[in-house]
Amino acid sequence: MKVSLFITCIADQMYPEVGESVVRLLHRLGCEVEFPEGQTCCGQPAFNSGYRDEAREVARQWIRAFEGSEYIVAPSGSCAGMIRHYYPQLFEDEPEWKEKAERLSARTYELSQFLVHVLGVEATGARFAAKATFHPSCHAMRLLGVRGEPERLLAGVEGLEMIELKCKEDCCGFGGTFAVKMSEMSEAMVSEKARNVAETGAEVLIGTDLGCLMNIEGRLKKEGKTVRVMHLAEVLQKGAERR
Amino acid sequence: MSGAGAKAGDKRKLIGSGLKLRAKDALGNAFLRGAVAFTTDKLRGGRLNAMAEFGNWEAWRERGRAIREHTIRHLDYYLSQFAEGVAKAGGHVHFCASADDAVGVFMEIAGRHGAKLVAKGKSMVSEEIHLNEHLAAAGIKAVETDLGEYILQLAGETPSHLIIPAIHKNKAQIAELFSKDAGRPLPPETKPLADYARARLRSIFLEADIGLTGCNFGVAESGTIVVVSNEGNGRMVTTIPKVHVVVMGMERLVPTFEDLEVLLNLLPRSATGQKLTSYVSLITGPRRPGDLDGPEELHVIVLDNGRSEQLGDPVFQEVLHCIRCAACLNVCPVYRHVGGHAYGGVYSGPIGAVLTPLLQQDMAEAGQLAYASSLCGACWEACPVKIPLHDMLVHLRQRKVGMKLNPPSERAAFRMYKKVFANVKWFRLATRSARLLQRPFVREGQIRKAPGPLSGWTRSRVLPALPERPFRDRWAELKRELYGNPADGGKGPSGSFDGGGDGR
Numbered sequence: 001m002k003v004s005l006f007i008t009c010i011a012d013q014m015y016p017e018v019g020e021s022v023v024r025l026l027h028r029l030g031c032e033v034e035f036p037e038g039q040t041c042c043g044q045p046a047f048n049s050g051y052r053d054e055a056r057e058v059a060r061q062w063i064r065a066f067e068g069s070e071y072i073v074a075p076s077g078s079c080a081g082m083i084r085h086y087y088p089q090l091f092e093d094e095p096e097w098k099e100k101a102e103r104l105s106a107r108t109y110e111l112s113q114f115l116v117h118v119l120g121v122e123a124t125g126a127r128f129a130a131k132a133t134f135h136p137s138c139h140a141m142r143l144l145g146v147r148g149e150p151e152r153l154l155a156g157v158e159g160l161e162m163i164e165l166k167c168k169e170d171c172c173g174f175g176g177t178f179a180v181k182m183s184e185m186s187e188a189m190v191s192e193k194a195r196n197v198a199e200t201g202a203e204v205l206i207g208t209d210l211g212c213l214m215n216i217e218g219r220l221k222k223e224g225k226t227v228r229v230m231h232l233a234e235v236l237q238k239g240a241e242r243r
Numbered sequence: 244m245s246g247a248g249a250k251a252g253d254k255r256k257l258i259g260s261g262l263k264l265r266a267k268d269a270l271g272n273a274f275l276r277g278a279v280a281f282t283t284d285k286l287r288g289g290r291l292n293a294m295a296e297f298g299n300w301e302a303w304r305e306r307g308r309a310i311r312e313h314t315i316r317h318l319d320y321y322l323s324q325f326a327e328g329v330a331k332a333g334g335h336v337h338f339c340a341s342a343d344d345a346v347g348v349f350m351e352i353a354g355r356h357g358a359k360l361v362a363k364g365k366s367m368v369s370e371e372i373h374l375n376e377h378l379a380a381a382g383i384k385a386v387e388t389d390l391g392e393y394i395l396q397l398a399g400e401t402p403s404h405l406i407i408p409a410i411h412k413n414k415a416q417i418a419e420l421f422s423k424d425a426g427r428p429l430p431p432e433t434k435p436l437a438d439y440a441r442a443r444l445r446s447i448f449l450e451a452d453i454g455l456t457g458c459n460f461g462v463a464e465s466g467t468i469v470v471v472s473n474e475g476n477g478r479m480v481t482t483i484p485k486v487h488v489v490v491m492g493m494e495r496l497v498p499t500f501e502d503l504e505v506l507l508n509l510l511p512r513s514a515t516g517q518k519l520t521s522y523v524s525l526i527t528g529p530r531r532p533g534d535l536d537g538p539e540e541l542h543v544i545v546l547d548n549g550r551s552e553q554l555g556d557p558v559f560q561e562v563l564h565c566i567r568c569a570a571c572l573n574v575c576p577v578y579r580h581v582g583g584h585a586y587g588g589v590y591s592g593p594i595g596a597v598l599t600p601l602l603q604q605d606m607a608e609a610g611q612l613a614y615a616s617s618l619c620g621a622c623w624e625a626c627p628v629k630i631p632l633h634d635m636l637v638h639l640r641q642r643k644v645g646m647k648l649n650p651p652s653e654r655a656a657f658r659m660y661k662k663v664f665a666n667v668k669w670f671r672l673a674t675r676s677a678r679l680l681q682r683p684f685v686r687e688g689q690i691r692k693a694p695g696p697l698s699g700w701t702r703s704r705v706l707p708a709l710p711e712r713p714f715r716d717r718w719a720e721l722k723r724e725l726y727g728n729p730a731d732g733g734k735g736p737s738g739s740f741d742g743g744g745d746g747r
Contacts, residue, residue: 007715012713013677016714019714020717020721035715040663045660049653050640050649051660051661053661054661058664061666061667138617138619138620139620142620142624143620170576171619173576175616176618178616178618180700181614182614183700184267184699186617187703188276188580189580189617190703214706215704218700218705219704221705
């Protein structure tokens with residue numbers, strides 16, 4: 001199966017090792033991974049800030065990059081959600097582009113969604129002895145309906161003990177430009193999230209979206225907490241490499 | 244029509260003082276944050292239990308949405324049917340375009356009856372039109388009889404939640420207010436405090452010239468007013484005084500009793516997790532000959548005040564579907580930390596963030612509320628009639644941007660974003676430059692103090708530095724390792740890929 005990696009700008013630029021884990025994981029599970037080099041960003045920062053025209057031009061670049069793709073997989077529910085939910089409406093007045101947007105959005109998946117529903121995989125052969133907790137990301141849950149897929153994949157990891165996170169479905173306060181524009185509100189939210197993470201006693205926090213993870217990790221570090229923060233793909237891949 | 248008449252001037256000033264300032268105030272108030280989190284946690288749990296116990300929640304929700312959509316789409320028809328029903332039952336309907344009109348109608352009724360005392364049931368619309376201030380100015384005493392509202396009246400404050408108006412107060416603060424009113428110390432315990440309010444309010448019910456209530460639903464087929472409450476004050480206010488005045492938003496209708504049943508199942512479960520509120524009062528007309536109680540006159544003030552502006556709007560008409568259950572407030576992580584007053588208007592939480600700028604037709608000041616959300620979508624998920632509040636917030640931001648109300652620096656930044664991110668060559672160049680520019684700020688792979696717009700981030704969080712090579716610069720090697728070099732017949736190299744070793 002041919003899979004195009006939608007790296008997302010944040011993984012590309014800030015967390016390349018997560019991108020690598022995604023590629024190795026998909027490769028190990030039998031996918032032929034390719035990386036469309038024309039991709040930059042999905043346009044969400046502009047779209048969510050109300051700059052629809054700017055978002056549309058960036059979206060065109062994304063569509064051009066992925067035009068020939070069969071399956072598109074992103075290590076982010078937020079970026080995949082942008083394509084799935086908002087691309088078709090972004091091109092409402094341009095039938096030709098709308099058609100492309102709809103075709104591609106139907107092929108776009110968040111990683112855990114793709115593993116569980118397309119590949120039909122839950123046991124990825126990983127082993128990772130640690131106490132961990134999981135933060136489900138808002139857009140994966142609410143825009144894509146990812147409910148329990150990451151947890152099912154984590155349940156298949158040998159040696160991993162999962163601890164439930166209090167108020168886990170509350171937003172961590174990232175929200176892209178929200179964290180910058182409304183930094184005080186965002187700070188209050190991420191402080192509570194970091195406190196709840198610390199209270200689990202977990203050694204590792206696992207998530208599916210790097211925006212959220214960067215935010216929570218940034219807060220944990222500021223508070224001098226030593227909780228390790230990992231993307232789901234790293235747990236599933238590095239846990240198998242170590243075997 | 245003007246949503247923000249001169250009489251609403253105080254609220255406008257509040258909004259003018261800035262969302263950020265109000266939020267900062269709230270964030271520094273540990274009492275408030277503790278009290279709001281405590282109560283919303285209880286309400287969240289109650290709602291989830293009630294949904295699970297009821298079963299088929301999504302199907303009920305879809306029915307609720309469909310009823311609201313149908314009603315609002317045919318609002319003109321149902322308003323006229325409702326008005327006929329009220330009149331047929333012997334009541335009077337007053338359609339009011341603005342807050343000032345509604346206040347004028349109320350004053351006219353009060354004047355005609357020489358009213359000196361008004362007993363008020365809970366009504367957010369009366370807050371919206373600032374009725375209490377107008378009554379006070381006219382020398383008419385208004386007493387709130389809903390316990391939460393009564394507490395706030397003693398404190399000289401406004402509601403900070405749609406259904407739990409005093410959510411931001413804890414028991415100790417309430418005991419302090421009541422003790423001051425009583426002139427003797429009262430303990431910070433629920434029962435003695437409730438007993439005190441009950442005794443105080445009893446005489447108000449008996450002496451009031453006018454009873455005022457809101458309206459949860461108006462049933463169009465019969466002209467019936469539906470009031471749900473848990474304290475029984477609503478029943479007292481609508482039964483004892485000689486005149487009953489209802490103030491309601493024009494969108495508060497349901498076509499039939501069959502539709503009402505659906506919404507009465509959704510409302511209390513979403514609001515407090517109750518199957519049913521303690522009281523559901525259905526009022527059709529004033530007292531009839533032979534009735535033992537009930538008002539002699541019934542007036543229904545139907546308020547527009549910016550609502551009809553949303554009719555026909557492809558995006559915002561749906562905001563009129565709201566049934567004011569406050570489930571969106573209870574799940575909102577922003578509301579949880581800043582409480583209701585930070586929103587600066589009568590309606591708070593995600594629904595308030597959408598409704599306030601629309602009703603006030605004020606994108607410059609009230610429009611700031613569109614940014615009081617991380618767009619997490621919890622409000623949409625909790626809404627019993629599926630209003631996509633998170634999408635509406637984005638649309639409000641678009642409207643604000645379209646009106647060029649955002650700072651020029653922000654507009655320039657997004658123009659730059661477009662230029663850079665819509666072209667992969669520019670993108671490569673820009674991200675390479677960023678790696679050079681970040682150097683003075685990086686210590687051990689981290690940025691602890693960033694300049695400019697990122698300073699807010701690093702005040703409370705560490706920012707990871709950009710690693711030397713982005714993923715796209717590593718791809719060629721990774722591809723060669725996994726899939727081999729097409730030139731050597733697809734055989735992969737023997738050496739393993741060096742992951743770069745930076746980051747986490």
